[in-house]
Amino acid sequence: MVAGLGFVALSFLLLAAHALRGGDSGLCVFLLGSALLAFSRERWAGNVCGVLLGCGALLWLDKGTGLISLRIFTGGDWVRLAVIIGALFALTVFSAAYCFSPSGRERYNRSTENANYRSVIFLLSALLLETARAKVSFPILLADRFFPGWGRAEIFLLAFYGSWVGSKMFTPEGTPKIRSRIWAFFSVVFFGQLVLGLTGLDQFLMTGKLHLPIPALIVAGPVYRGSGFFMPVLFTVSVLLVGPAWCSYLCYIGAWDDYCSRRGNKKPAKDFNPRLVWVRLLLLIVVAGIAWKMRVIGISPVVAVWAAAQFGLISVVVMLVFSREMGMMVHCSTFCPMGIVSNLLGKLSPWRLKIANTCCKCMKCTNTCRYGALKPENIKAGRPGISCTLCGDCIPSCKGGSLGYKLPLLSPDISRKVFLTVVISLHTLFLGVARI
Structure with missing residues (x-):
């Protein structure tokens, strides 16, 4: 030996x-x-x-x-x-x-129990980061920017981190305890790089060309400019891979809403109207329409940025006031236009959250869902509402095991582990390459 x-x-x-x-x-x-x-x-x-x-x-x-x-x-x-x-x-x-x-x-x-999944997280994270490093025409990793040629050292550290996250999240109670923390960590890293970049350290910016970090601009930005479709493509690919989990694991703004909804340890409001989630579709049409109109009539970029900033400020107000008061992610489930795109486009991904017919209707899962996706009518129908983001926080609350991920031909337990393997690997990739 x-x-x-x-x-x-x-x-x-x-x-x-x-x-x-x-x-x-x-x-x-x-x-x-x-x-x-x-x-x-x-x-x-x-x-x-x-x-x-x-x-x-x-x-x-x-x-x-x-x-x-x-x-x-x-x-x-x-x-x-x-x-x-x-x-x-x-x-x-x-x-x-x-x-x-x-x-x-x-x-x-x-x-040994989850060793194979942790191994795949390490190797898949390293492969994704290495591919990004090789395919992008400029240094995408911070290590290569400060110490040229040292990018693979950063890849090792990030892959190790991904495997460690897996060790925490694969436990039955792991997701609700760890997800919000790694999500907040990603947001801090993302916006921390923006702040450092604004102070003059250009290495912390993607290309040196700034844009506002507002999810709605993933659509509105290219519509206004008529070019620059990298973010829409990245968003679409991510959603096809992990469904609407983009909103609960990979969105740099969503972690703020998550934090506000958890302030004061309030349970999600029971009087939330599920129909409000469709307001986001109207906002998507309005935002895209305004961006297109600004382009047609020749509105200057300065005015366009100012308008986008106002939308961003309203988003923050929604989080600080409504999400905090209701104990729900009101911004993500009723205000963010990309949220509804993620929910609808996520229907093309193979991932589903299913409620088995063994459900005893105890409603404990309802008290954990901050997206308003587990109302009595949803439980009766055997599937979460359209606002579900596959965050998985609700699964440990179901002591009877009637609630879980479902992937064709796989058991709920294996489906959950495969899902976590993919989404943690993407989280690791985003942690290494996502910046303004």
Whole structure:
């Protein structure tokens, strides 16, 4: 067992040395972090190390064949190089196999219940962040902006953070305790970067071109400008992946409404009229119409920004007054135009929240829903109302297990874990790349 761990650590160190020799400091740190991860006893860490070493073996194979071909082409000695590369490849493959072998499973034997999901969160988060880093034409990660070439070091930290969040949220009571905290953390990071950018630290801004951080501008901005469809595309893709959970996990403003609704520990108002959620559709039409009219008649950007700012101020007032007073997310469920887009477009995603026919109508879930989606008529119908954002806060309140996520062909428990795996990975991605 000790020898196997030594081979795993040595494999990572050799890969880190190769990365450092190639001038990739960030990848070197990522691999050194992975070497430290190998000394953990948790099963998810063993899974991650095994997969990463499998990728490392492919790296040796790719680099080795290229170098050997070059030696053969130039007439140089390639046999010794082939032996060295072959040894490195064999060592890395053996180390990867050890992580999944009976001996490896004996070593990595802690926290096995949700280990596979935590492993996927780490790997998926790293893959999404690496893809964003590779595809965007400018440094998208803060580490690359302040320390060029160190982006993969940040990717390791963010992926580790994502796995840690998973360990907290996979527990039965985890979602209502942790979701609002990581959501608030994302909002603080998002707006903190905006504040630092406004003080003159341009590295904290996406491109240096400012726009108001108001969700309604995801639609109104491109309508007014006639261009700049990055945010609508990102919003649409996110909603197709996780449904209306964009509103309860990924929206930078929604965390404010969540905080206001929880002030004073008030239970959600029972006299909330579910029909009010459709006011957002009218507001969406009005906002888009005004933006289009401003473009047609040639309203200056200064006036357009001023008008958008007024809408943003009204949003804040709604949160501070109505959400706080009613113990509900009034802004998100009745005022935000993008909320209704998320709810309707989310119908195209596979995720659903279902109420089984075993429901005893105790109404405890109603007291936890701050979106007004679990009224008596919704429970009778067996599904939440249109304002549901799949936040999951209501699920632990159902002691009979009649309320849960539903994905085709999967049980509610597995559906919930798959859903959390995807949404936590997206949260990690947004934490790393989302900024003004």
